[in-house]
Structures are given as C-alpha cells and as structure tokens.
Amino acid sequence: MTFVSLRVAPRLSRTIPTEYFVLANLRNEGKVVGRLADHPISEIVVDDRGLRYRYVGVATRAADGRYDVDSLRPGEWIVQPGLVYALETKG
Template sequence: MADHSGPIVARLGERAVREAVIDRRGRRYHFAGVARRDPRGRLDVTALRQGEWIVAPDLVYRKA
C-alpha cells in the first residue's frame, strides 16, 4: 500500500491503524479488522473474503 488515508480508527501495539489506505494505482481500501492466525501462528489467508488484503502488520483491508 502506498498511502494512508482517513482518521486513526485503532492502534495495534504502538502503530496507528488508519480508516483507509490507497494503493499505488489509486484504489482505496477500508480497514476491515485484524488478520486471524492458525493454530501454528501463521496468517490464516483462507479467512479472507473476496476483495480483502492483509497489510503489514496483520491488518485486513477491503476494497472500497
């Protein structure tokens, strides 16, 4: 993701979570939650819905 946009809606540790991010092509994604992890501690990408992406660190954003 290239740019953060909108207000801070949460904090993950010391990092601010923005309401939205905008990629290099100008597409906007809205914060959808924190990524789930499987029993081994790996990101559970099977839990993502269509149009959702994981953005470091462990944040899920959905295409607007």
C-alpha cells in the first residue's frame, strides 16, 4: 500500500509581501466604468512596458484588513484603491 502525503501549500499572503501583487505607475485607457472611494475605475490600464490590464472587480480583504491575495486568479493584480485588473493576453 502506498501512502501519499497531502500537504497544503502555504497561503501566498503569508509568504510573499502583499506589495508584490499591486501594480503602480499605470495610465488609464478606455472608458470609466465606475467609481470607488471617489476614484474613477478605468476599463483598461496600461503599465510602463505597454502591457494592458482589464478591470475585473474589487479586491477582497482578509479578516485582518489586508488584501486577500490568495483570492486572485493567475494574471490578476491589485490596483489602488483596491481594484482587481487582469492581464490581457493576445489570442
């Protein structure tokens, strides 16, 4: 009989600083699709390398008030003041 160890991966938020999941120095493109905390929500933002990100929602927070980065899907990033944007891929 073979036994398999079922180890649970550590939560990302405990091993990697939250700041690593936050995009900065973006320019807004596209239309404004809403507002959060008196800040406009742009449909598209672009970083300094020309990568485009599309608005997908509002970031959730953990019980301690920090962003719950474990709820992000691959390719999703947080943009202040707590918005989630997904990297647009070609294809």
